[in-house]
Amino acid sequence: MIHSSPSRFFSYLNSRVCALVVAPVVMLAAMSAAAHPGHDGAGHGGFLAGLLHPMLGVDHLLAMLAIGLWSVRQQGRLRRFVPGLMLAGMWGGAALAWNGLPLPGVETGIALSVLLAGVLVATLTRLPGMLGGSLVAAFMLFHGHAHGSELPAGASLLTYLIGFSLATVAIAVVGKGLGTLLQRCETRWVRALGATIAAIGGAFALS
Structure with a gap:
C-alpha cells in the first residue's frame, strides 16, 4: 500500500498532463473545422x-x-525523412499546378488525406518504409497542387515556394514534437487525437 500510493499518484499526474496536452489540440481542431x-x-x-x-x-x-x-512511431528512415517526403510531395503537386497540369479530385484528396492520416494516428499503425513514404508523398501531392493553384497574382513564385516549404517543415516538426511528448502518455490520448482528426477529415470529405 505504501509503495502503490506514489505509483497511483504519478499515474494520475501523468494522465492530467496528457489531457492538458491533447485537449487544446482537439478543441482547436474542432473549432477551426467550423470555418473550413x-x-x-x-x-x-x-x-x-x-x-x-x-x-x-x-x-x-x-x-x-x-x-x-x-x-514518431515509425521505424528508421521513414521516421527521420517524413518532413523531406512531405516537401517532395508538396513541390511535386505545386509543379503540376504551375505547369497547368490538372490533378483530378484535389479537394477530395485533401479531405481524404486528413481522414486517413487521422486513422493512421488513431490505430497506431506502423507501415513499411517504402509504403509509408509513398503514402505521405501522395497525400502531400494534393496539398501541393492546391498551394500551387492559389499563388497570388503578381507574387514571386520563388518566395511563395520558400514560404509554404518553411510552413510545411515547421508543422511537421511540431507534429513530431507532439508525438514524442505523447509517447510518454497512455495510447488512449494519441488514439483520441487521431480519431478527432479523422472525424474532421470525414466531415470535410462529405461537405
Missing part, C-alpha cells in the same frame, strides 16, 4: 502568402500535423 477551408487572410505577398496558406487552411494544417504525429 479557412484560407482567408493568407496575404498578398509571395512569401507571406506561402507561409500562412498551410497554417490558415485547417485541412492542410491537420493533415501535416497528423503525419508528423504519426511519423
Whole structure:
C-alpha cells in the first residue's frame, strides 16, 4: 500500500498532463473545422502568402500535423525523412499546378488525406518504409497542387515556394514534437487525437 500510493499518484499526474496536452489540440481542431477551408487572410505577398496558406487552411494544417504525429512511431528512415517526403510531395503537386497540369479530385484528396492520416494516428499503425513514404508523398501531392493553384497574382513564385516549404517543415516538426511528448502518455490520448482528426477529415470529405 505504501509503495502503490506514489505509483497511483504519478499515474494520475501523468494522465492530467496528457489531457492538458491533447485537449487544446482537439478543441482547436474542432473549432477551426467550423470555418473550413479557412484560407482567408493568407496575404498578398509571395512569401507571406506561402507561409500562412498551410497554417490558415485547417485541412492542410491537420493533415501535416497528423503525419508528423504519426511519423514518431515509425521505424528508421521513414521516421527521420517524413518532413523531406512531405516537401517532395508538396513541390511535386505545386509543379503540376504551375505547369497547368490538372490533378483530378484535389479537394477530395485533401479531405481524404486528413481522414486517413487521422486513422493512421488513431490505430497506431506502423507501415513499411517504402509504403509509408509513398503514402505521405501522395497525400502531400494534393496539398501541393492546391498551394500551387492559389499563388497570388503578381507574387514571386520563388518566395511563395520558400514560404509554404518553411510552413510545411515547421508543422511537421511540431507534429513530431507532439508525438514524442505523447509517447510518454497512455495510447488512449494519441488514439483520441487521431480519431478527432479523422472525424474532421470525414466531415470535410462529405461537405
